[in-house]
Every structure is written in C-alpha cells, then in structure tokens.
Amino acid sequence: MISRGPVDVVILAAGEPRLDGSIFAELERRAAAGTIRVLDAMLLMKQEDGRRDSIDLEDLPADMAAAVGFIDSGTRGLFDSEDADILYEGMVPGSAVLALAIEHVWAVDLVNAMYNAGAELALNYRVPPEIVEEAFASLPAKA
DSSP states (O other), X not given: OOSSOOEEEEEEEESSOOOOSHHHHHHHHHHHTTSOEEEEEEEEEEOTTSOEEEEOGXXXXXXXXXXXXXXXXXXXXXXXXXXXXXXXXXXXXXXXXXXXEEXXXXXXXXXXXXXXXXXXXXXXXXXXXXXXXXHHHHSOOOO
C-alpha cells in the first residue's frame, strides 16, 4: 500500500511573464478539491540585464503568502539552489520560470486498488495536452 501519489515536476517558462496569480489560484482550487497536493514551487526571473531574481515562498509578505498558503510548509524546499542554477542557464533575459512539484493525490486509492488486484505498473507515459487535442480533432465527426 502507498500513502503518497506520484509526483510530477512541472517547469513553466514564460518569455513575457504575466504574473497575475491565476496559476496559483487554479492550483489552490485543485488542492482544495483533493486532486493534487503542491509540494513545492520556485519562481525565477531573469532581468533584461541578465540579473537573476527569485522569489522564496518563505520570504513573501503576509498578504502574498496567503496566496500560496495551500503549499504545505513541511514540503517546501524540495527545489534548491542547484535546481535554480540549472534553470537559469536556459532562461533568456526578460523571462520567468515557475517550477512546481505536484503530487497526484487522486492516484493513491487507484494505485492501492491495482496493487490489491495483483497488478503492477508496466508503463507510464504522459501524452502532452496538445497531442491529445490534435488526436481528438482528427477523429471523424459522429453523425
């Protein structure tokens, strides 16, 4: 039996970042629904002059910290300065990167049911949403 779901590390890159809070708002909705658990987040920015900036969740002012309060403080810190250095290398000036560690809480009961049925995971492959959209668009229309 498992008590934790699989974790995806997701790196979002924005060439012209518009940090309006909508990503964190949606993550909070999914976390509140019990679908996911956000274990950690790291926001990096590379200024036009090449200067590197990061926002540490622990250093946010109280009003901003409330927006990321759904990220358990006990799991923060999974991303470190080495991770930041690697991500900064690929960033262009004027861009931002958001790194997320997202646990799929919904999978715990399903995986336990599979194990209890004697099944083992033989392959796991994530199909990007753009490919899924393309595949469905190519299906013939039903009359």
